[in-house]
Amino acid sequence: MPSTDPAGSSLSTFASFRRLLPYVRPAIPRLAGGLLSALGASLAALAIPYVLQYVVDGPLTQGLTSHDWTGLAWSVVLVLAFGLAEAGLVALRRNLVMFPGTRVEHTMRMAMFRHLQDLPAAFHDKWPGGQLLSRVMGDLGLLRRWLIFGLLQLVLNVCTIAVGVGVLVATAGWLGLVYLAGAVPVTVIVFRFSRRYRVISRLSQDQSGDLANTVEESVHGIRVLKAFGRGHDALHSFTGQADTLRRTEMRKASVDAGLMTTLTLIPEVTLGVCLVLGVWLTGTGQMTVGDLVLFFATTAVVGGPVIDLGMTLSMTLNARTAVDRYFEVMETAPELTDPARPATLPAGPKGDVALRDVAFTYPDAAPGTRAVLEGVDLDLPAGTTTALVGLTGSGKSTLAMLVPRIYDVTRGQVLLDGVDVRDLTRHDLRRHVAVAFEEPTLFSASVRENVLLGVPESGPDAVGETERTRRMYEALEVAQAGFVHDLPDGVGTRIGEEGLSLSGGQRQRLALARAIAARPGVLVLDDPLSALDVTTEEAVTHRLAEVLEGTTTLVIAHRPSTVALADRVAVLEDGRITAIGTHGELLATSAHYRHVISSLEEDYVSHDPSGSPAEPAGPADPAEPAGPARSTDAEVSA
Numbered sequence: 001m002p003s004t005d006p007a008g009s010s011l012s013t014f015a016s017f018r019r020l021l022p023y024v025r026p027a028i029p030r031l032a033g034g035l036l037s038a039l040g041a042s043l044a045a046l047a048i049p050y051v052l053q054y055v056v057d058g059p060l061t062q063g064l065t066s067h068d069w070t071g072l073a074w075s076v077v078l079v080l081a082f083g084l085a086e087a088g089l090v091a092l093r094r095n096l097v098m099f100p101g102t103r104v105e106h107t108m109r110m111a112m113f114r115h116l117q118d119l120p121a122a123f124h125d126k127w128p129g130g131q132l133l134s135r136v137m138g139d140l141g142l143l144r145r146w147l148i149f150g151l152l153q154l155v156l157n158v159c160t161i162a163v164g165v166g167v168l169v170a171t172a173g174w175l176g177l178v179y180l181a182g183a184v185p186v187t188v189i190v191f192r193f194s195r196r197y198r199v200i201s202r203l204s205q206d207q208s209g210d211l212a213n214t215v216e217e218s219v220h221g222i223r224v225l226k227a228f229g230r231g232h233d234a235l236h237s238f239t240g241q242a243d244t245l246r247r248t249e250m251r252k253a254s255v256d257a258g259l260m261t262t263l264t265l266i267p268e269v270t271l272g273v274c275l276v277l278g279v280w281l282t283g284t285g286q287m288t289v290g291d292l293v294l295f296f297a298t299t300a301v302v303g304g305p306v307i308d309l310g311m312t313l314s315m316t317l318n319a320r321t322a323v324d325r326y327f328e329v330m331e332t333a334p335e336l337t338d339p340a341r342p343a344t345l346p347a348g349p350k351g352d353v354a355l356r357d358v359a360f361t362y363p364d365a366a367p368g369t370r371a372v373l374e375g376v377d378l379d380l381p382a383g384t385t386t387a388l389v390g391l392t393g394s395g396k397s398t399l400a401m402l403v404p405r406i407y408d409v410t411r412g413q414v415l416l417d418g419v420d421v422r423d424l425t426r427h428d429l430r431r432h433v434a435v436a437f438e439e440p441t442l443f444s445a446s447v448r449e450n451v452l453l454g455v456p457e458s459g460p461d462a463v464g465e466t467e468r469t470r471r472m473y474e475a476l477e478v479a480q481a482g483f484v485h486d487l488p489d490g491v492g493t494r495i496g497e498e499g500l501s502l503s504g505g506q507r508q509r510l511a512l513a514r515a516i517a518a519r520p521g522v523l524v525l526d527d528p529l530s531a532l533d534v535t536t537e538e539a540v541t542h543r544l545a546e547v548l549e550g551t552t553t554l555v556i557a558h559r560p561s562t563v564a565l566a567d568r569v570a571v572l573e574d575g576r577i578t579a580i581g582t583h584g585e586l587l588a589t590s591a592h593y594r595h596v597i598s599s600l601e602e603d604y605v606s607h608d609p610s611g612s613p614a615e616p617a618g619p620a621d622p623a624e625p626a627g628p629a630r631s632t633d634a635e636v637s638a
């Protein structure tokens with residue numbers, strides 16, 4: 001995760017919260033209604049001391065004559081009425097704020113999820129999933145609780161204290177000012193508390209994100225942990241992080257408790273001083289008993305909000321941290337944006353792809369690192385299949401990711417039918433280009449939904465239900481994914497998160513079926529058959545060669561057999577294309593190609609699950625049709 005300011009953003013708290021306005025605006029009428037109800041409830045509470053003052057100075061002091069009984073009865077009715085009004089207004093407030101609070105949370109969560117989809121792959125390389133998860137879930141939940149409770153309570157407390165102190169000063173003169181003097185140390189302490197608490201609050205929320213990340217990684221890598229018997233180490237590391245978070249939470253609670261104690265103690269001490277002074281003022285006739293009762297009944301109403309101020313303040317500071325953490329993600333601009341005036345592809349099915357003087361460096365690469373790709377020129381004529389081969393780390397996957405704009409070139413151009421892919425909308429580009437990666441990602445959805453992910457259901461390119469079903473079965477057949485019919489609900493079976501309930505080869509075949517079902521003009525295959533056994537791979541290769549007709553295909557080959565799919569082979573060496581030709585031509589002319597092929601074969605023979613020796617890689621002669629045959633050792637050494 002990129003480093004962050006320990007106290008959150010450098011914005012003021014007000015400016016930080018102001019960023020919520022676009023999300024909160026529709027909820028303002030109900031929030032304002034909730035605030036008014038809450039203020040009404042506070043005023044009702046503050047009115048009760050006046051009734052008490054009347055009772056003490058009137059009926060109680062003057063003796064309970066029959067005339068006074070009426071006054072007393074009215075006082076009881078008034079106290080009851082104010083009490084009922086307070087309870088009713090509190091209930092109204094709850095009803096008014098509950099709905100907008102959850103709606104704001106929902107809108108912000110959706111906006112963040114949408115934004116995460118738009119953010120470039122480079123962002124996701126840098127940000128751990130747990131940190132994003134804790135922002136989408138934890139921080140937004142915290143913000144909702146603050147909106148429906150903390151914010152209103154804070155405004156309400158401040159208003160109640162201001163009105164209450166006004167009443168005290170107005171009715172008791174300088175005695176009220178003595179009570180007000182208690183606000184001076186309270187203000188200083190609150191200010192110092194805010195600065196300390198913000199730092200700890202940020203630390204605690206970031207540590208929660210790290211913890212979520214560890215859980216995510218351990219669950220994701222549970223098989224590796226089990227296989228290597230490292231469950232204990234994972235637990236040890238998790239315990240360390242959990243302890244650190246607990247210590248931070250304890251520090252946070254102790255700072256919070258310090259403030260609460262101060263906010264309780266200072267008004268109590270001030271009240272004690274006021275009691276002595278009040279009794280003296282009443283004794284010397286400078287104040288009536290009713291005024292004294294009004295004074296102390298009002299301080300009782302004001303005392304609660306003063307103590308609550310500590311809690312609402314810490315809630316507000318936690319919410320501010322949540323806002324900062326939310327906008328750190330939301331204010332990261334999607335680097336891959338659609339052009340203001342997008343170009344359109346020429347009409348008719350084509351699919352020429354060309355890379356022109358392409359250079360690429362990963363955005364997070366250390367300064368001075370060599371570019372991963374440099375001066376790459378490569379033509380993929382429409383309808384042809386080109387295999388990209390190279391030693392590990394030569395940049396094959398990186399090159400493949402530039403075509404669907406998973407990353408943008410650092411220099412040069414990637415052209416689709418003569419149009420720079422950056423001039424197309426991402427939607428238009430992804431309509432024409434499909435990808436299958438070596439590491440297939442499947443979603444927690446049915447087989448059908450996973451395979452039809454790239455086939456639009458709605459919008460201008462929507463494909464009808466019958467055609468979608470036809471495409472799905474065809475793609476499953478090409479990818480030799482017949483195993484889906486044996487699943488409990490066939491193609492309707494829900495497969496687990498990232499396809500965990502399937503084998504590696506089954507997941508790869510579904511990912512391949514997904515790319516085929518999209519019927520793209522351009523297909524990028526990043527070694528999509530690596531987990532298959534020889535027989536299945538042969539069957540897939542054979543059917544793939546048939547359906548790839550008319551599709552421009554770039555296939556990254558880690559196994560000699562994958563080269564068999566190709567009309568041409570491009571050799572990538574340290575980020576540069578050093579040779580292009582047919583398999584036979586390259587065997588004859590490129591020493592590096594021979595070296596790559598022989599190392600692929602060694603690798604293949606040692607990793608093939610069936611233990612079968614490598615077969616011919618394809619036609620050594622360009623005139624021979626491409627087929628599923630693999631290259632022999634003899635051919636390699638030719």
Ligand SMILES: Nc1ncnc2c1ncn2[C@@H]1O[C@H](COP(=O)(O)OP(=O)(O)OP(=O)(O)O)[C@@H](O)[C@H]1O
Pocket residue numbers: 125362364365372390391392393394395396397398399
């Ligand atoms: N997300 C990334 N951030 C920074 N560097 C990266 C990233 N992904 C890959 N690289 C680096 O780019 C270089 C090329 O990697 P790439 O995966 O494209 O090679 P490859 O030829 O596909 O390798 P392999 O055959 O092992 O899959 C490597 O040096 C790798 O360390």
